[in-house]
Amino acid sequence: MKRRVVKNKKALAQKAIIVPRNKIGVAFTRLLTKTIHQRKGAVGFAGNQVGMTEHVFTALIKGKWQFYANAKIIHKSDEKVTLGEGCLSIPNKVFKITRYNHITIEHETKEAGVITADFFGYEARIIQHEIDHLNGILIEELHDNG
Numbered sequence: 077m078k079r080r081v082v083k084n085k086k087a088l089a090q091k092a093i094i095v096p097r098n099k100i101g102v103a104f105t106r107l108l109t110k111t112i113h114q115r116k117g118a119v120g121f122a123g124n125q126v127g128m129t130e131h132v133f134t135a136l137i138k139g140k141w142q143f144y145a146n147a148k149i150i151h152k153s154d155e156k157v158t159l160g161e162g163c164l165s166i167p168n169k170v171f172k173i174t175r176y177n178h179i180t181i182e183h184e185t186k187e188a189g190v191i192t193a194d195f196f197g198y199e200a201r202i203i204q205h206e207i208d209h210l211n212g213i214l215i216e217e218l219h220d221n222g
């Protein structure tokens with residue numbers, strides 16, 4: 077399927093803007109609308125990949141598409157793992173990327189406010205990739221040289 081994901085490097089370098097709690101629901105609905113038909117074979121979309129400025133992303137976690145607002149990493153494991161990683165915004169390329177094997181994030185929900193969540197392994201990798209996007213960072217800037 078043809079994806080309509082932003083590939084413009086200047087647009088992708090923009091840092092996302094924190095979403096006020098009362099706007100989180102609206103932002104998630106918009107992100108869902110913009111990504112639902114592009115999910116096949118994908119594991120995550122950051123807001124700025126689909127033309128949104130808000131600090132939101134959606135990721136396939138435990139078999140379900142979850143939504144996160146204002147997410148930031150508050151704990152990183154000492155253990156790191158290096159694996160090939162792709163990006164919808166950089167089609168047909170794989171970069172060797174070193175990621176933390178376990179992270180704890182803080183994120184915000186409409187109902188519960190700021191909460192924490194833990195991710196391990198591949199899912200921790202997805203979350204780090206999407207949070208990087210929202211900080212304007214692409215994997216081609218991170219990959220190990222050699």
Ligand SMILES: [Zn+2]
Pocket residue numbers: 162163164165205209
């Ligand atoms: Zn990406």
